[in-house]
Amino acid sequence: MKKQLCFIAGSLAFSLGFIGIFLPLLPTTPFMILAAGCFAKSSPRFHQALLNNRFIGADLRRWESERTMLRVTKIRATWIIVVMFSISIAILYERHWLQLMLIVIAAILLFFLWRVPEQKTKAN
Known part of the structure; x- marks a missing residue:
């Protein structure tokens, strides 16, 4: 059950982060960080997809390892x-x-x- 809730939360965070690319009131980065964290607990495949993404992957990996930008x-x-x-x-x-x-x-x-x-x- 916890795994499913984390997956749903990760999917919602990813969706809001994606929408945030186009809407200035929704910040993309925090939602993508949240999505990566949720997917790390629920879906290794989606977590790796985010970490390997050519646009945001390096920033997410840096955040996970060092908590820096x-x-x-x-x-x-x-x-x-x-x-x-x-x-x-x-x-x-x-x-x-x-x-x-x-x-x-x-x-x-x-x-x-x-x-x-x-x-x-x-x-x-």
Whole structure:
């Protein structure tokens, strides 16, 4: 039963993470990390599929082993957040309270993103 609930939770997290690629209010990375964690307990096949994915696999493996992110990943995520939220704010022209809400959400996302430890550089 626990295995099935983890699989369902992993599938839901993966779906939300995938949708988050296109919607700025749904952060992709935390949902993919959650999906990987759920699949690690329920489906080794899906867990490996995530870890071997050419787009997110290296970041997920790094998170599982070190609980860190690369600075370049943070910068890329920052740009995506800024661009997507800017587009959303522009679309909501003259809806000031919604624009303010989006600004606050973006600021919170960026705050937590930049609190994640960065991968330590390896000495040569």
